[in-house]
Amino acid sequence: MPRSSQSVSALREVLAARFPEKARRPEGVLPTGIAPVDEALGGGLPAGRLTELVSAAPSSGGQLVFFQLLLATRSARQRLALVDGADGFDPQDAPPDALPHLVWARCAGAAQALAAAEILVRDGNYAAVVLDVRGLPVRSLRQIPASGWYRLQRAAEGGAAAVLIQSTLPLVPGVPFRLVLPDSLPLEGARSPRAGLAGRLRVEKARGHEEALPSTLGLTG
Amino acid sequence: MNYAVLRAEDFALQALRRADPGLARAPVALLRGEGRHALAAEVSPESGLPPGLPAPLALARCPGLLLRPRDPAAEAEAQSLLIAAASTLAPRVEATAPGCCTADLRGADPAALGRALRLLPLELARAGLAVRIGAAATALLALYAARRADPVLVVERAAEFLAPLPLDFAEPQPGQAEVLAQWGIRTLGQLTALPRAEVGRRLGPEGVALWERAAGESERVLRLVEPGRTFAVEWAYEPPVEAIEPLFFRLRRFAERVAFELRAAGLAASALALTLLLEDGSDYRRTFTLPEPNTDVDGWLRVLQAHLETVRTAARVSGVRFAAAEARARVKQDGLFDTGLRDPQAFWESLARVGAIVGEGRVGTPRPADTHRPDAFTLEKPAPAVAPAADAPVHPPRGLVPRRFRPPWPVQVAWAEGRPAGLAGPELRDAVREARGPWRASGDWWRPDAWARETWQVELAGGGIYELAREGGSWSVTAIFD
Secondary structure, eight states, rough: OOHHHHHHHHHHHHHHHOOOHHHOOOEEOOOOOOOOHHHHHTSEEEBEEEEEEESSTTTHHHHHHHHHHHHHHTTTOOOOEHHHHHHHHHHGSOOOOGGGEEEEEEEESSHHHHHHHHHHHHOOOEEEEEEEOOSSSSHHHHHHHHHHHHHHHHHHHSSSOOOOOOSSOOOOOOOOOEEOOOOOOOOOOOOOHHHHHHHHHHOEEEOOOOTTOOOOOOOOO | OOOEEOOOOTTHEEEEHHOOGGSSSEEEEEEHOOOOOOOEEEEEGOOOTTTEHHHHHHHOOOOTTTEEOOHHHHHHHHHHHHHHHHTTOOSSEEEEEEEEEEEEEETTTTHHHHHHHHHHHHHHHTTTTEEEEEEESSSHHHHHHHHSSSSSOOOSSSHHHHTSBBBGGGOHHHHHHHHHHHTTTHHHHHHTOOOOOHHHHHHHHHHHHHHHHTTTOOOOOOEEEEOSSSSEEEEEEEEESHHHHHHHHHHEEEEEEHHHHHHTTTEEEEEEEEEEEEETTOOEEEEEEEEEEEOOOOHHHHHHHHHHTTTOSSSSSEEEEEEEEEEEEOOOOOOTTTOOOSSSSHHHHHHHHHHHHHOOEEEEEEEEOSSTTTTOEEEEEEOOSSOOOOOOSSOOOOOOOOEEEEEEEEEEEEETTTEEEEEEOSSHHHEEEEEEEEEEEEEOOSSOEEEEEEEEEEETTOOOOOOOOOOOOOOOEEEEEE
């Protein structure tokens, strides 16, 4: 093992001993119903943690992931909050019975979305809060101060909600879990059942359990 | 107990302090009189001074003392608060004196009343008004009890309670006090131990009236007042304010009064209307719908604060109007198996706060409209409990999920062999690799807002599947399939 890796490992052990609460693994996971995503996350979205899902290419399946999460939480009768930064969710596309558990906040910009997400994450009644900032101008996303994301992380750590951030580029410094959807899906497969499409999504893990450090220390980012 | 008396000591000083955030913890004295004869009539505990000192002497003994004249507007507001608070105990209330209200409790539920009496001083203290409450069989006895309460005293046995009270409680005339002092009478108990008729023979009808007051038996008809029912307040700032803190301080004070008035009327607020009157003559108006009617002032203010922190006005705020829309409070009890919300209060409050940030009607549970018109839906108040899911649909949804562009992106479409071959617009410019369509739909032809559209699904050469739609003769990209 290279010397730098040994140093980092040693540092992690020291930090884990010094801040056992911060190094604690999430106590539960929320299955999304998408095998590639759940496998990459060790069972599902971790409760009390942030997970970033980066749609690196257009039509790469990010909204499909949300749709499956919508169905999974519906069947479990859990509350789901969607903080929709660019107001892109289409409720007409979902079966009517898939929506009663959903709270949809239609935001107009990154600042609104982040403020609304923090309130809902702190609420304690939601199994998952999805903050979708896709569709917002990249410039406005880059203007979100790191402190905004840290506040959201702190809010999540105090509760049981899994927090999923959907973006088109890596945004959240020190996020414990980051997945990337790298490929655009072709039109020819667009008529397949959604469950099957979701099962075939290619998901890359850019950051996960093994890499996760106590994010308060800002050693990752 | 038939009557309750709410009494605020040093009422004028308390009213002054609850209206001015700068006086909250400072040594303050209320001036009475003018010039060299001015007295520090009421003094705050922080000053360590006795009341009634000449103002120069009070200043000499407490150099940091803030001397203030009475503030009639603040006293009127505090009196309104007190009346509204008393009205939550019973509907028949008398404004007995400044800082003193009497409520006729006859007919009230004793169990609920006991709880309300215990809570009311705490609620009023949060509203900046320290009160003592006495409850007894007569209004006079309740007043005596209020003077001795800490902060609540319910008199069950009148004779035992009255016996040790000093004679001053019965307010003897100076001549009577002198005579009674010569008789060695110093307490109400000593006076009422004398035969009433003998006291009357020696001191006349005034003596009988004094004896009756000493016995707490003096009955009178209450001069009833009605608490305000407008559930609205308006106030001005002179000079105008720029920061949010002074605005919030007074907003809280007035909201507390409105909340008491709502409770007194058996109502709750379903919406809050806030108007900021600006120095340049314009105003800023906003209405906040509360997910659940309530009288929780802290919750109201969190909603207002969440919004006001995002507001930038063109000019300073010279006045504020605040009104609560009245509604019946929810009395329904949830079912035994309705376990949808872990913390209902937090849930509704979070929704209201998010609503204050994102705008009225932009947070809730979506319900698609019963039409094929595109993008037709309503946002509704979320259900308190999530019902079990229905069986899976026979035909499961297919394809990628659309994410809409609101508003749609206008594009110019290049055509080849009757199919889209390229898109050009400010947001999107690419060749079309594959296109499917057209799908044509229309509806509501009998209405003025009839609609008709033609849609295509196009896959661009650079990746991405989009919905292309023509409405009213122009093309736009309405969604991405993701």
